[in-house]
Amino acid sequence: MTTWKGQPERYYYIWKDQGISYELSSYILSSSEMEQMIGSMKFPEAKVNKLHEDNEYHGIILTGLYDAEDIRRAQKLVGFKAAFPRKLPGEFAASSSYVSRKANFNHVENDEDSMRKLLNVLYSRGDHKQKNKADSGIRDVSFKQMLNGNMYQEMKKNGQVSYSKIDGERNNVKLTAITLQGKEVLRTEPYNLDGEPKGPNDLRLVSYFWFDGKVCYQAVFSGQGPEEQKIVEYLMKPDRK
Structure with a gap:
């Protein structure tokens, strides 16, 4: 609990469940109300989770990942044991993640190709780390991974990767x-x-x-800095955590 002169009391609760840390705070609810709320929290029922697995893919982002069970379900969705490092060199920490359609990886070739799925994890330093950073520094890193098919080989052969512009045309x-x-x-x-x-x-x-067996990986840097290759080398390690 924290208090400031002339301000109402504010309660903070921090706990960990299945390796995931949570925080809840409020200056409106009483401590007993917050404890009751925390006690009522539970994971979705299996039949609700099933809806996320068997959806019709109407949206580009299929499901966000918030806990250990979501990560396990994501690996089932993408069809392989995906890597999920929590931190990267340079004080980058995972800030969000989701499973999406292929459009977020590179240009979609056809309807069947568009239905393929990827896992994306976004890493950032946090606002408090950015205040004194030059504009040329790395602001965030996206780590994307999906079953390769023949994507990597085609990119290597053509010497280019194609992304989709807003109008649907290729950006080579x-x-x-x-x-x-x-x-x-x-x-x-x-x-x-x-x-x-x-x-x-x-x-x-x-x-x-880079390509590893059956999976194609992509690390996307927003902003550039000297840590780029060090981060990629870390992501390439089989024991990354």
Whole structure:
């Protein structure tokens, strides 16, 4: 509980369940009301979870991930044991995650291709870490992973990756092959997701692609900085956590 002169009491409750930390605070509810609310919280019933697994994919984002059970369900949705590191080098921490359709990975080739699914985890430093950062620094990192099909091989052969612009047309971005951790990685030139930049500050995105068995991975950096390759190397490790 915290109090300030002339202000109502504010209660804070912090707890952990299945490895996930939660926080609840209020200056309107009493402590007994908050404890009753916390005690009533429970995971969705199995039949409700089933709706998330068998939906018709009308939206691009299929489901957000909020707890350990969501992560297990996400791995079933994408069809492989996806990696889910909680933190990255450079004080980046996972801030949100979701399962979505393929449109968030690269250009969709056809209706069947559009139904494929990926897992995305977004990492950020948090506002308190950004106040004194230069505009050229990395603001956040998206770690995307999905079954490869032949995506990686096609990108390597063509020397480019295609993203979808707002109008549905292709935005082709050049790729360069580099070596990290003794493995081939494809790195884009700086790009704007919707095509032609309005100025140099619009070229804020850089992506790295790599292929591991049956899964294609993509790390998307918003803003650029010296930690880029160190972060990619960490994501490439099989024991990343």
